[in-house]
Amino acid sequence: MEFEVIKASLDQKEIIMNLMQFYIYDFSEFIEAHVEENGRFSEYSYLNDYWTDDNRFPYLVKVDGHYAGFVLVRSIKEGAKEYFSIAEFFIMRKYRRAGLGKLVAKDIFHVYKGNWEVFQIEKNKPAQLFWRNVINEYTNGQFSERIEEGKKIIQEFVSTKE
Numbered sequence: 001m002e003f004e005v006i007k008a009s010l011d012q013k014e015i016i017m018n019l020m021q022f023y024i025y026d027f028s029e030f031i032e033a034h035v036e037e038n039g040r041f042s043e044y045s046y047l048n049d050y051w052t053d054d055n056r057f058p059y060l061v062k063v064d065g066h067y068a069g070f071v072l073v074r075s076i077k078e079g080a081k082e083y084f085s086i087a088e089f090f091i092m093r094k095y096r097r098a099g100l101g102k103l104v105a106k107d108i109f110h111v112y113k114g115n116w117e118v119f120q121i122e123k124n125k126p127a128q129l130f131w132r133n134v135i136n137e138y139t140n141g142q143f144s145e146r147i148e149e150g151k152k153i154i155q156e157f158v159s160t161k162e
Contacts, residue, residue, distance in 0.1 A: 001063055003100060005071070005107045008058040010051045016058060016070045020044050023070075023090040030123040046072075046087070057112075061091065061104050068095045071108055076117075083115035084159075105134045109159045119154040128153050 008016055024033050024041040033041055050058040050072060061069040069091040076085055086108070091101045109116065118135065120127040135143050135155045143157035 001095075001098060001100065003061065003063045003068070003103060005104055006060045006062065008050070008060045008070070012060060013047065013051060013058075015060060015067060016050075016072075017043065017047060019067065019070050019090060019092075020047070020088075022092065023088065026090070026093070027124075030121055044088075056087070059108065061100070063095055063100065068092050068100065069104070071104060073108060073112065075112075081115075083117050083156075084112045085116070086118050101130060102134050102137070105131075106138055109138055113159050115156070115158055117154050117156050119148075119152045122147075122151050122153060131155055 006012075020043075021041055024044075027033065028041075036042055046056075050056040055075040055077075057073040057075075059071040059073070060067060061071065069089075071089050072087040074085045074087045076083055086105075089101070089105070091104065095101075118131050120131060132145070132155065135157055138159075139157045143155050145153065145155050148154055
C-alpha cells in the first residue's frame with residue numbers, strides 16, 4: 001500500500017468538505033448529528049479557518065493515488081502552554097485495519113515537533129484504543145493520559161523524533 005499525506009491547498013478544500021460527510025456519518029454513532037433537509041450533515045464550522053488561520057493545518061491522505069482520508073491539525077496556545085492537537089482525523093473504512101491510520105498519525109507527529117495533546121470523546125472507545133496504541137508505539141510508552149470534565153480522554157506526549 002503506497003500512501004501520501006499532502007498539505008491541502010485551498011483548491012482542495014472541497015475534497016475535505018466532501019470527505020467530512022463520511023467522517024460525520026461515522027462519528028454520528030457517538031455524537032448527536034443528524035442529516036439536514038438536503039440529505040447532508042451540516043458543514044464543519046471551522047473548515048474555512050484551516051486556510052485563513054496560521055495555527056491550523058489541513059492534510060489529505062491518498063492511497064495508491066485515491067483519496068482515503070484527512071487530518072486537521074491545530075497549534076494551540078493557552079497562556080504559557082503550547083501544544084499541537086489533532087482536531088479531526090479520518091481514514092475511510094476500506095483503508096482501516098491495514099495500518100494506514102497509524103502510519104499517517106506518525107507522519108503528522110514527525111512534521112510537528114513539540115508537545116502534543118490528542119483527545120477522544122468518552123463514548124468513542126475505538127478511537128481511544130487506536131490513539132493509545134499509536135501513541136504508545138510512537139513514544140515507546142512515554143506518554144500520559146488524563147480524563148477532562150469526565151467527557152474527554154487526553155493523551156499527552158512530546159514529539160522529538162527525526
